[in-house]
Amino acid sequence: MSDKTNDAETADLEEFRKQTRAWLEANCPPEMRKPATSDADVFWGGRNAKFSSEPQRIWFERMRDKGWTVPDWPKEYGGGGLSAAEHKVLRAEMARMGARPPLSSFGIWMLGPALLKYGNEVQKQEHLPNIAAGLIRWCQGYSEPNAGSDLASLQTRAESDGDDFVITGSKIWTSYANYADWIFCLVRTDSAAKKHDGISFILFDMTSKGVTTKPILLISGYSPFCETFFDGVRVPKSHVVGTVNRGWDVAKYLLQHERAMISGMGERGVGRPLGQIAADSVGTDALGRLDDAMLRGRIASFDVDEAALAACAERAVDLAKAGQAHPAFSSAMKYYGTELNKRRYEILMSAGGVDALEWESERSKQGARPRAWLRTKANSIEGGTTEVMLGIVAKRILDLPGA
Amino acid sequence: MALVLTEEQSMLRDSARGLISDKAPVSHLRGLRDSKDPTGFSKELWHSFAEMGFAGLLVPEEFGGSGLGFVEAGVVMEEIGRTLMPSPFLATSVVAASALNRGGNAAQKSEYLPKISSGSLLATLAIDEGAKHRPLQTSLQAVRAGNGFRLSGAKALVVDGHVADLLIVAARTAGSAGEREGLTLFLVNPKARGVAIERTIMVDAHNAARIELANVEVNADSVLGEVDQGIGLLDGVLDIGRSAVASEMVGLSEEVFNRTVEYLKSRKQFGKLIGEFQALQHRAAELYVDIEITRAAVMKALQVLDADVAKAASAVAVAKARAGTTATRAVQEGVQMHGGMGMTDQFDIGFFMKRARVCEELFGDANYHTEQLARARGY
Numbered sequence: 001m002s003d004k005t006n007d008a009e010t011a012d013l014e015e016f017r018k019q020t021r022a023w024l025e026a027n028c029p030p031e032m033r034k035p036a037t038s039d040a041d042v043f044w045g046g047r048n049a050k051f052s053s054e055p056q057r058i059w060f061e062r063m064r065d066k067g068w069t070v071p072d073w074p075k076e077y078g079g080g081g082l083s084a085a086e087h088k089v090l091r092a093e094m095a096r097m098g099a100r101p102p103l104s105s106f107g108i109w110m111l112g113p114a115l116l117k118y119g120n121e122v123q124k125q126e127h128l129p130n131i132a133a134g135l136i137r138w139c140q141g142y143s144e145p146n147a148g149s150d151l152a153s154l155q156t157r158a159e160s161d162g163d164d165f166v167i168t169g170s171k172i173w174t175s176y177a178n179y180a181d182w183i184f185c186l187v188r189t190d191s192a193a194k195k196h197d198g199i200s201f202i203l204f205d206m207t208s209k210g211v212t213t214k215p216i217l218l219i220s221g222y223s224p225f226c227e228t229f230f231d232g233v234r235v236p237k238s239h240v241v242g243t244v245n246r247g248w249d250v251a252k253y254l255l256q257h258e259r260a261m262i263s264g265m266g267e268r269g270v271g272r273p274l275g276q277i278a279a280d281s282v283g284t285d286a287l288g289r290l291d292d293a294m295l296r297g298r299i300a301s302f303d304v305d306e307a308a309l310a311a312c313a314e315r316a317v318d319l320a321k322a323g324q325a326h327p328a329f330s331s332a333m334k335y336y337g338t339e340l341n342k343r344r345y346e347i348l349m350s351a352g353g354v355d356a357l358e359w360e361s362e363r364s365k366q367g368a369r370p371r372a373w374l375r376t377k378a379n380s381i382e383g384g385t386t387e388v389m390l391g392i393v394a395k396r397i398l399d400l401p402g403a
Numbered sequence: 404m405a406l407v408l409t410e411e412q413s414m415l416r417d418s419a420r421g422l423i424s425d426k427a428p429v430s431h432l433r434g435l436r437d438s439k440d441p442t443g444f445s446k447e448l449w450h451s452f453a454e455m456g457f458a459g460l461l462v463p464e465e466f467g468g469s470g471l472g473f474v475e476a477g478v479v480m481e482e483i484g485r486t487l488m489p490s491p492f493l494a495t496s497v498v499a500a501s502a503l504n505r506g507g508n509a510a511q512k513s514e515y516l517p518k519i520s521s522g523s524l525l526a527t528l529a530i531d532e533g534a535k536h537r538p539l540q541t542s543l544q545a546v547r548a549g550n551g552f553r554l555s556g557a558k559a560l561v562v563d564g565h566v567a568d569l570l571i572v573a574a575r576t577a578g579s580a581g582e583r584e585g586l587t588l589f590l591v592n593p594k595a596r597g598v599a600i601e602r603t604i605m606v607d608a609h610n611a612a613r614i615e616l617a618n619v620e621v622n623a624d625s626v627l628g629e630v631d632q633g634i635g636l637l638d639g640v641l642d643i644g645r646s647a648v649a650s651e652m653v654g655l656s657e658e659v660f661n662r663t664v665e666y667l668k669s670r671k672q673f674g675k676l677i678g679e680f681q682a683l684q685h686r687a688a689e690l691y692v693d694i695e696i697t698r699a700a701v702m703k704a705l706q707v708l709d710a711d712v713a714k715a716a717s718a719v720a721v722a723k724a725r726a727g728t729t730a731t732r733a734v735q736e737g738v739q740m741h742g743g744m745g746m747t748d749q750f751d752i753g754f755f756m757k758r759a760r761v762c763e764e765l766f767g768d769a770n771y772h773t774e775q776l777a778r779a780r781g782y
Contacts, residue, residue, distance in 0.1 A: 085405075275782025290782045300777035304769075307721040307776075308700035315406035315699040322407050332692045393691060394684035398664055402679035 009085075017089050024093055027062045029055035033098045037368060039222075042104050045134025047181050060134065063102035070108055070132045073116070077124060078132030084321040088314075106175065107131030107138040109261040111184050114201075114254040118242040127182075127203070139206070140258075141171040141185030141228060142251070149388050151186075152195045152248060156230065158187035158202065165189070165202065165240075167210075167233040173382065177213040177226035180206050184254075190245050201247035201254075204235040220374040221359070221367070256327065258383045259334035260316075274344065275299045278351035295350060302343055309336060328396040335389035338379035345373040406702050412478055415471075419482040422451060427488035429751045435489060436608035442566050443602075443610040444489040449522055457492065459520025461500050466516035468500075472709040473643060477650035477701065484654025487758050489609050491525050493651070494562040498644040499526035502571050505712070506588060506628035506636040515569065515590075526569035528640065529558035529614055536767040538573070538637060539581055543616065545574035545589060551622035552576070554589060554597075557615045560764070564612025565602035567593055572616070576631050583634045588627040595619050607757040639712040642719040645766045646708055649701045649719075649726035652762050656694050656726075656733035659755045663687070663737045670742075683740060690736055697722075697729040717779050720772040727769035730759040 032055050036042055040052040043060055051057040063069055066080060072087040073079025082090060094101075112131055115124055130136040147154040156169025167187055177183070182205055190198030206213075210233040215223035242250045275290055278299060283291045290296040316333060319325040348369060349356050356373075358364035380386040394400045408416065426448055435443055452458050460476055462468020469475075476497050483490055500519050503511060503526075518524035530538055543556025554574055564570070570591040578585030593600060597619035602612050628636040664687060667678030677683055704722035707715040734756035738745035745752045763769065 273780040273782065275777060275780055279782055284782075288781075289777075296777060296782065297773070299782065300773045303776055303780065304721050304724045304773050305696075307717075308696045308725045311406065311703040311721075312696040312699035315702065318405040318407045322405065324407065329695075332688075332695060335688075336692050336696060387685070390685040390688040391681070393688035398684075398687055398691060400664070400667060400678040400684050400687065401676045402684075 013085055013089060016086055017093065020090055020093050021096075023066075024097060024099060027059075028097065028099045029059055031055040032059040032100050032102075034100075035098065036100055037365065041100070043102065043134070044104055044137055044176070044179070045107075046137025046179060047135070048179070049134065049137070059100070060102045064133055067132065069103040069134065070112065073112065073128065073132060077116075077128035079128075084317070088317065103134045105131060105134065105137065106140055107136065110140060110254050110258050111138050113257045114184075114250050115241065117253060118201075118250045122238070123203070123241060136181045137176070137179060139174050139177045139180035139183050139228075141174055141177075141183045143171060143173045145170065145172050149385055151251075152199065154186055154188060154199065156185070156187045157191070158189050158200060158235075160189075160237075161234075163237055164234045165200075165237060167202075167204075167230045167235060169230055171228040171230075172216075173225045174213070174228040175225055177206070177228045178215055178223075182206060183211075183228070184241075186247055186251055189247075193245065196248045198245055199247040199251065200244050201241045201250040202235055203239045203241060204233065208233050208235070210234075218374070219377070220371040222371060222375070224375075255384065256330040259330040259389070262334055262338060262379060262383045274302065274347060274351075277348070281352055281355055295347070299347055299351075302340070302347060305340060306344075309333075309340060313337075326397055328392050331384065331389040331392040332397070334383060335380075335386050335393070338376075339386060341379050342376050345376045349373050404706055406699060406706070408474075408478070412475060415475055416478045416482065418455065419457070419479045420485070422455065423482050423486050423488055426451065427490075428486050429754055432487050432489060432608060432754060433751075443608070444491065444563075444566075448488075449491055452490065452492065452496075453520070453522025458496050458522040459500070459516070460496055462496075462504065462516045462520045466504075466512060467520035468516065469520075472705075473646060474702070474705045474709055476643075476647055477705045480647045480650035481654035484651035484656075484758075485658040487607075487609075487655070487754055491563055491566070493644070493647055494527040494567070495519055495525050497647045498528045498562075498640060499569070499571055501643045502528060502588065502627060502636065502640045505639060506633075510624070511590065511627065524569060525563060525567045526571065527561055527563045527567040528644070529561045529564065529570050529572045530637075530641070531560045532556070532558060534559075536764065536771055538586075538641060539583060539634075541573050541575050541586055542580045543572065543574045545576045545587060547576075548620060551620060551625065552589065554591065554616045554619045554621060557613065559613050560603075561612045561614050562765070563610050564593075564614050565600055565610065569593070570598075570614065571627060573633065573637060578631075585631050586633040586637060587630050588633045588636060589621055590625045590627055591616070591619060591621060595621070605761060607754070607761040609758065609761060635713075638716065641766055642712065642715050643708060645719050645723040645772075646701065646704045646715075648762050648765050649697075649704065649722045652726040652730040652759065653694070653698050653701050655755055655759055655762070656697070656730045659733045659737040659752065660687075660690055660694055662752065663740050666741055677740075686736060687740075690733060693729045693732060697725040700725045717776060720775045720779070723767060724769040724772035724776070727763045727772070731763060731769075734759045 043056055067075060067078060068080045071080035071082045071090050075081040108131060112128060115127060142151060144154050144156060158165035158167045182203060184203050186199055187202055188198050189200040210231040212229045213226040216225045216227060217223050279290050285291045316329055352369055356369045359367040456469040457479055459468030460471050464470040483492060503515050515524060545552040545554045570593050572589045572591050574587055574589055575585055576587040597617045599615040600612050605611055667683060668676060670677050701722040704715060704718040707718040737752050738756060741752055744750050
């Protein structure tokens, strides 16, 4: 790489940064520059989507029109067509002003990347623009009652019948299945093959005959997950993504993106420092330091690790761009990011003391903190447990022997 | 800027690795230790370092240096960490060169920097006084005397202090211990009257000294930077040194880790390779992730330093704190997973443990830097 190209690239990128900052300043409503505090602050899109506020609608529509709900997707599929470097600049500028994501969606985080890699042109044209525009909300049919960490042992059957598959079985932990319009689903298309070899990755409408969902009440008092039942659901074979019986490749690729998403769930670098939040309830000493030396130490150690993880997340993106990333590295990030998020909420609960115990009151925003604390406990389970992640790192990255 | 090495930086790494792994594997350190070498490093190797442009890596080209940045210095430090090579690179080429380049006047720069680049001058910063790194607690006194100053006090953990040709001494010209105001850096000739140097043989068999100054007279030209206002210069130079030590610790951690993983793949017990045991697999995986995260944090700090030294304090605190805890974990797991072999002097792992302990104290340990981050964030 010559210095000249470097300089030209840097100059272009700086120009892009300037324009992006100006556009965001002009177009992001002030209300959308505060951290989301409840589920209503998150816009998920879909056929039945409702905006919880006018600023939420304006922000979404402006970003959608620029293709910035999916900034790095190709323009032909409703994306922004940004390069990796430009996308990094946009993320940095949004983080700088605390701008919320305009649209949250499993279509963006998980299905989209898998379709871009494995989908055929018809599938890409049918689904990607609808994801980018927030018109269709997706859910993920992966886990089953007897296939959790051992996902490949899944039993939901898809039987061939002419041009269709007929799907029978059940899924569990299907996030927001009760709100979703479509599902991307792992089904067994060959029960005689070895467990990884008889799986297909298929898409279908949740309003299809034979689909039912049942929310699961969790320890947080919320029901973000469902049981999902399929009773002879008829799906055209053209809805299989990739090759029939090779769905595990798609599933694994998608899991890498899911893990990257979950590892980023902590609100890194957003809002006030944890130590200052803690000071609200714990108080400070004469020198202005948090009046609980042990808690202060825990928070400071947390901050060190959080800042270091942020650098590592940034580096992971840069390594991928440079073609130097290990495909299993998302497992490393998933393990660390989720354990760190649990630490954050243990600290927040400890800092909040009695105040953080209230479950139902205006004052506590209906127990927002304890419910969020309980929610984080799933982070190290969903999308592959910490133990599964460590096993993947040990085997695929470190090449340690056995199983 | 991307958090990956550029092509040029990768080439620099390869040439540093080539030289260091060839001429200074861990057995080099062992030999210097066992022979009780009076200097504790190889002059011949230092000469090669200078020839390759490493001695003056951070020195501007107009003073005969390579004019490279802190990321590049970190690349070399990491390679040094892999084989634990005792080298004047840290004290002379990183810390002292930065102090002179950032704080020196034209005369000081043109006197010292070319000599650093050519490898003919060794220099070091004398900062610590107590058992722990507390720069603001500096109490070595410098009082005005005639045209210059008279220095009295003691310094500890002066890296390469027994071989340095030039000491950069942090002293208090005003105020009292704990205050930011009133610190001044002085260039002191170690052969000046009143300077007593005691080489301290350390646990890691690397090089350091205790230095006592008893009414040492220096002239006004010996002031580096501004009188009483040395803290700005000192903060920057220390952050540069911290990030360099953090880089060394990343190299050290990764080398210990690689050796340990190889051992897990070759040692058999209970009829199995011990690397098949999940208890060890998960610990190895956790350590791997720790090292990768720390590597990114250190690279980030070096890049921020290259952009603006004055704005790098928090990034450096994160890097040095992480490097300390990660290296400590790496060497402990290294010894534990090597079992009884890890406890023997014959095996190299112990050298890494000892060096990690010294690096942890050098320019502030993880506790110190975690505390700095808490203060910077206002709690």
